[in-house]
Amino acid sequence: xxxxxxxxxxxxxxxxxxxxxxxxxxxxxxxxxxxxxxxxxxxxxxxxxxxxxxxxxxxxxxxxxxxxxxxxxxxxxxxxxxxxxxxxxxxxxxxxxxxxxxxxxxxxxxxxxxxxxxxxxxxxxxxxxxxxxxxxxxxxxxxxxxxxxxxxxxxxxxxxxxxxxxxxxxxxxxxxxxxxxxxxxxxxxxxxxxxxxxxxxxxxxxxxxxxxxxxxxxxxxxxxxxxxxxxxxxxxxxxxxxxxxxxxxxxxxxxxxxxxxxxxxxxxxxxxxxxxxxxxxxxxxxxxxxxxxxxxxxxxxxxxxxxxxxxxxxxxxxxxxxxxxxx
Amino acid sequence: xxxxxxxxxxxxxxxxxxxxxxxxxxxxxxxxxxxxxxxxxxxxxxxxxxxxxxxxxxxxxxxxxxxxxxxxxxxxxxxxxxxxxxxxxxxxxxxxxxxxxxxxxxxxxxxxxxxxxxxxxxxxxxxxxxxxxxxxxxxxxxxxxxxxxxxxxxxxxxxxxxxxxxxxxxxxxxxxxxxxxxxxxxxxxxxxxxxxxxxxxxxxxxxxxxxxxxxxxxxxxxxxxxxxxxxxxxxxxxxxxxxxxxxxxxxxxxxxxxxxxxxxxxxxxxxxxxxxxxxxxxxxxxxxxxxxxxxxxxxxxxxxxxxxxxxxxxxxxxxxxxxxxxxxx
Numbered sequence: 118x119x120x121x122x123x124x125x126x127x128x129x130x131x132x133x134x135x136x137x138x139x140x141x142x143x144x145x146x147x148x149x150x151x152x153x154x155x156x157x158x159x160x161x162x163x164x165x166x167x168x169x170x171x172x173x174x175x176x177x178x179x180x181x182x183x184x185x186x187x188x189x190x191x192x193x194x195x196x197x198x199x200x201x202x203x204x205x206x207x208x209x210x211x212x213x214x215x216x217x218x219x220x221x222x223x224x225x226x227x228x229x230x231x232x233x234x235x236x237x238x239x240x241x242x243x244x245x246x247x248x249x250x251x252x253x254x255x256x257x258x259x260x261x262x263x264x265x266x267x268x269x270x271x272x273x274x275x276x277x278x279x280x281x282x283x284x285x286x287x288x289x290x291x292x293x294x295x296x297x298x299x300x301x302x303x304x305x306x307x308x309x310x311x312x313x314x315x316x317x318x319x320x321x322x323x324x325x326x327x328x329x330x331x332x333x334x335x336x337x338x339x340x341x342x343x344x345x346x347x348x349x350x351x352x353x354x355x356x357x358x359x360x361x362x363x364x365x366x367x368x369x370x371x372x373x374x375x376x377x378x379x380x381x382x383x384x385x386x387x388x389x390x391x392x393x394x395x396x397x398x399x400x401x402x403x404x405x406x407x408x409x410x411x412x413x414x415x416x417x418x419x420x421x422x423x424x425x426x427x428x429x430x431x432x433x434x435x436x437x438x439x440x441x442x443x444x
Numbered sequence: 445x446x447x448x449x450x451x452x453x454x455x456x457x458x459x460x461x462x463x464x465x466x467x468x469x470x471x472x473x474x475x476x477x478x479x480x481x482x483x484x485x486x487x488x489x490x491x492x493x494x495x496x497x498x499x500x501x502x503x504x505x506x507x508x509x510x511x512x513x514x515x516x517x518x519x520x521x522x523x524x525x526x527x528x529x530x531x532x533x534x535x536x537x538x539x540x541x542x543x544x545x546x547x548x549x550x551x552x553x554x555x556x557x558x559x560x561x562x563x564x565x566x567x568x569x570x571x572x573x574x575x576x577x578x579x580x581x582x583x584x585x586x587x588x589x590x591x592x593x594x595x596x597x598x599x600x601x602x603x604x605x606x607x608x609x610x611x612x613x614x615x616x617x618x619x620x621x622x623x624x625x626x627x628x629x630x631x632x633x634x635x636x637x638x639x640x641x642x643x644x645x646x647x648x649x650x651x652x653x654x655x656x657x658x659x660x661x662x663x664x665x666x667x668x669x670x671x672x673x674x675x676x677x678x679x680x681x682x683x684x685x686x687x688x689x690x691x692x693x694x695x696x697x698x699x700x701x702x703x704x705x706x707x708x709x710x711x712x713x714x715x716x717x718x719x720x721x722x723x724x725x726x727x728x729x730x731x732x733x734x735x736x737x738x739x740x741x742x743x744x745x746x747x748x749x750x751x752x753x754x755x756x757x758x759x760x761x762x763x764x765x766x767x768x769x770x771x772x773x
Binding site: 165166273274275303304305306307308309311312315330331332333334336337370371373374375376377378379380 | 486487488602631632633634635636658659660661662664665688689698699702703704705706713714715716717718721
């Protein structure tokens with residue numbers, strides 16, 4: 118069952134306002150994204166910085182207004198709703214940030230900060246109920262009850278991330294956007310947080326959109342992965358399939374950047390010689406860096422090619438062959 | 445290879461309202477000329493404080509070097525006065541930081557900051573210094589040197605800023621470069637480019653590098669030797685290949701198992717995590733500092749901190765090491 122359907126979603130930021138002499142200058146952060154998120158799955162968004170992954174996450178939550186396209190939550194187009202009509206959806210969808218420290222008010226205890234939205238959005242009726250619930254959540258995410266009365270600066274990075282998770286869960290959401298929740302953490306803490314997220318998903322029947330740039334973390338936690346480059350979705354597949362049979366050069370580049378214990382040749386993508394053809398606005402987004410780019414790539418961005426219902430990519434010269442599935 | 449730096453029994457302590465914080469607790473290591481050594485550990489393990497101590501930058505007056513010596517080319521840096529240190533810091537030992545934006549002055553252009561160092565340190569005229577700055581930027585792989593020199597730090601991308609930082613650190617041709625998690629804040633694809641650059645500098649300029657990180661993938665691909673730190677002590681130390689292929693200390697094994705990059709067969713869809721958190725440095729236990737989180741600890745581990753056990757060039761500090769040898773799963 119589809120929880121969220123995104124169709125033709127895009128966002129243009131205006132970098133220079135229109136004046137009498139100059140036209141306005143736009144920057145397209147996200148272009149024509151089509152994606153469905155099934156109930157109960159973990160879907161990954163991966164890409165370099167500036168690929169638009171956080172922008173997509175925020176547009177789903179209506180924290181940024183999309184320029185075009187629609188986001189349907191259980192069949193309802195939420196991009197058209199007013200602030201008041203969106204109220205129930207604020208409860209259903211929550212976000213966990215990379216830098217939880219800066220998403221808390223430093224002057225108030227974390228307990229107060231979690232209780233307040235619970236009362237405001239009427240998840241619970243009385244303050245006592247809310248406090249009981251918060252104490253349970255603090256224990257559940259691996260903290261102690263006495264942490265209720267502490268201030269954000271009194272916690273370590275890993276603990277802050279746990280508080281961020283507790284705050285998101287307090288509103289009993291169905292869907293969580295995790296924006297690089299572990300990139301600022303040590304590997305040992307990262308493992309603890311990833312395991313906690315998997316446990317919580319089972320306990321509370323959650324659906325996750327996991328945003329990251331580390332492909333090995335994404336592969337470990339996600340069921341399906343969408344690869345982004347400069348605001349375009351270039352490949353979508355199940356995480357095992359993406360790992361074993363990557364079709365788009367961007368995916369291959371990201372896979373190559375995983376460092377394991379084996380020594381590898383570092384920089385296969387930086388060596389690409391300067392192309393004789395200039396990249397234009399309509400070229401394939403990766404054409405400037407792509408080792409396989411041909412003339413066609415510079416003319417127009419490729420359409421998405423569907424191998425099967427689970428796997429699609431946008432490239433004229435993909436790596437490898439389409440697998441023929443025999444009946 | 446001759447030894448460039450020899451740190452022995454280094455102890456750094458901070459006095460706080462609640463007592464003495466033992467950040468570094470008897471650290472021994474050496475860096476040879478032209479090698480890359482890695483210092484691996486969690487946050488709070490003392491790896492950054494060790495690096496700052498090498499540069500004579502222990503925060504005063506709360507921090508002090510309580511014990512030990514730092515021999516750099518035979519001279520003991522601990523005994524140097526602040527004035528003498530200024531000739532070493534930047535000139536002989538340089539450092540690059542995790543976040544280059546906070547290490548640069550936001551109100552001056554990159555060129556302004558680079559030229560100031562070059563003019564002061566090498567006594568060149570403005571024209572010569574400009575030429576030198578361009579050469580340095582070219583060395584670190586920046587194509588549009590003119591544009592970068594005129595730009596303010598905030599206007600550059602993360603990878604570009606880190607390249608500028610490296611160029612600035614190299615401007616005095618230091619013998620030792622300390623890199624404190626230089627790639628942690630960068631994208632995986634940019635990380636590869638910066639590592640490649642550091643490797644090139646190490647090969648071509650014969651600069652020794654002390655690389656601080658928590659990523660074993662980086663260590664395997666870049667570093668010759670590795671020291672694993674925990675709660676202010678080095679618990680395992682040796683050639684990269686020995687340590688990573690045959691880790692002896694349970695902490696090293698735990699860290700490696702926690703990395704999704706390194707574990708293919710994940711049991712029950714969960715990563716193996718090290719339970720708990722590092723000990724309080726205000727009140728270190730008498731015994732092994734890893735005791736509370738260790739799977740294989742016995743009551744003997746509480747009695748004292750284990751002595752170093754050396755096999756070949758591979759040093760490990762664990763009581764259980766002789767009892768059982770661990771395999772990475």
